[in-house]
Each structure stands twice: as C-alpha cells, then as structure tokens.
Amino acid sequence: MPGFEVIGAEEQAEIDDIFARGGVLFRHGFDAIRNGSYKVREFESAFAEYMGVPHALAVTSGTAALRVALAVLDLQPGDEVVTQSFTFVATAEAIIESRAVPVCCEIDGTLNMDPVDLERRMTPRTKAVIAVHMLGTPARLPEIAALCERRGVTLIEDAAWGCGGSLDGRALGTWGRMGTFSFDFAKTMTTGEGGMIVFHDRSDYERAAAWHDHGHENNPSVPRWEDTRSGSGFNYRMTELQGAVGLAQLRKLADVVRRQQSNRDAIWQSIRDLPGVVAREVPRGSVETADALVFESPSPEVARELRKRLVDAGLATKILPEAVTWHFAATWSHMPELVEHHGDLATAFPATAARLARCVSLPVMVNMEDSVPARVRAALASALS
C-alpha cells in the first residue's frame, strides 16, 4: 500500500536537519534564524519538477487541496461542479464548501467517471469537472479533457490516489488546469496529513497561494505584517515538518510505485484464471499506482462471499465491496446540497451501484510477504470453483 511502509531514516534526517538549522517550523519568514532551511518551498519545487509542471503549492490535506483549487475559479452560488459518484466524500465536501452545487455522475468499467454520463449531467451552469483516479487507476482523461474543452469547462484532477501514476506519458494531476494530491497516512506517499496542488498557469498558482494564506501575497518589498492583499482567504499552510517528510517520501515515490506494480502483478497472475474473475478496465497508456487490485465478480452475493473468505484467511479487502459508505454518493444523505440536486440518492446512480456491489478490491502492500498471492488464490478459489 503506501508510503508509511517505507518511512525511516531519510525522513528522520530531514526533520533533524530543521532542528539543526534553528528549528523554524513556519514556511515563511524568520530568514535570519533559519539558516537557509525552507523545507516546504523545497518540497514544492521538487514536486513540480517530478510532475513536469511549473508550479506546485503544498497545503494541509488533500481535502484542502481541492478547496483551494476551487477557490481559484471564483465560483458563484448556483454554479455546478460535476464529479464522479464513486470517490471519497472529500471531493463533494470541497464543492459544497466552495458554495457550488455538487453533481455526481456514473462510473464505467474503469471505476472512474463515465464520460458519456458526465456529458448527460452537464448543464449551462456547469463550471468545473473534478475527475478522480480512484484506487490508483487513471480516469479516461483524453475523453474527459476533450469534453471539458468543447464545453468551456475547467478540468481539475483529484489525484489523491494517483500520485506517481501517468497516462500517455503525462503524470496524473497534470492533465487538467489544476491537479490535487493527498499525502494522508494511507497514501502512496505520506506526510501524515498533507496535500499538494499543481498548476500550469502562474496566475492560478498566485491566486491559490494567496487564498491558502489568508490572502497574503508575500510581497517581498514589505514585511509580512504589512503584506499586500487583493482578496481574503483562509489558512491551509503546510508546516516545515510535513515539508521535510514530503521531501524524503518523494525521493522514494518511483520505487514505491514500482514495487506496488510488481506485487499487484504477482497477485493478479495467481488469480486471473479463476472462473468469474474479470479485470477492471484500464485506459490504454495507463501507468497505475497499483496500491489496490480491483476485479469484478459475477454478483454482489459472490463479492460478499469472497470478502468473507479473504477475511477468514487473515487477508483483507480495501473499500470494495463492503466499505462504500464514505466512497459512494448514493449513501451521502447527510449532504442536503447533494440531495437537493439529485433527489433520492439511493436510486440516483444505478449503474454505479450495480457495478460497485460486484467488485472486490484487494490492498497491495509495498512490503508484501511472498506467500500472499497463493493465499489470495486459495481463499478466492474456495468460493469460485
């Protein structure tokens, strides 16, 4: 699974370096006592370079990253933002926090946004689309990006789960006008809590940087307490401690993804011939982050039985089929804004409900024991044969 498995001496060394150079934990200022230690700034530059984009802004979480990205768009009440019905609840929360109307669409065999249903759910009020790369597999970005372009709608990627993946050689998160990442403790790279936004456009970056810092423009010609501002904002600033850990984790990202892919492939080879196991659809040109292996089973009953056999064998599933409550909009009746738009949520996404109920998702660890593929096969085979 994630970056927490490989946390160690490198992260510790980056933290120690902060204290060796004066212990300044705030990303801005204190220049005279920090001896050149700017971990968040360094992390942003390294992340932007890794992703092949000119700008990156570190924030406190993946949820904050979505909120700050939406702030750049200056949404007005009544504007609609469409995302997919299978995502983490944070994607919809950020839309609601931005005073926009949350709209969800069906997923297809990729378990990501179905571009055909996306178009159906767009209206003249649609201002943005948030495509999510759920469980590490790229969404159909060429189709979604072309549709957004045709309709004059901003594309944002929620790459919370896509960090280190790519499509057609372009990093996930860099296809849209902005891409957001999560570094929470379950993600492919982690800073405990944390997030990042990447940008192509300097003015988008500047707007986000100010908004995430109470509107501060960090004008170099005045002290911070006399700083210039042209709008208000909030506080989503990352601390130097998180920046330090992020720097060390980023250096490990390619290796983590490579090992996850190899472990995912080993599990898949051991189960691919079992009757009723159907691979998740993967867009051509995808490099997946592979922290989960998802397949479809013949029915919801079989999917639940497969989960039971896995748990009985001391193994686990990841979100599917049992834990969709935080990840499927049909269950979010606690969000009045979503209910107001869609009506009865339980029946609003029938294709997604039917597909998710049939799917099984297996966690993929970086430090996987060699016995896992055979144990997974044994557990599944006992229910499928």
Ligand SMILES: Cc1ncc(COP(=O)(O)O)c(C=O)c1O
């Ligand atoms: C798709 C998606 N978006 C956003 C988030 C929010 O990230 P964070 O936990 O860092 O706030 C998550 C977290 O799991 C996620 O899976």
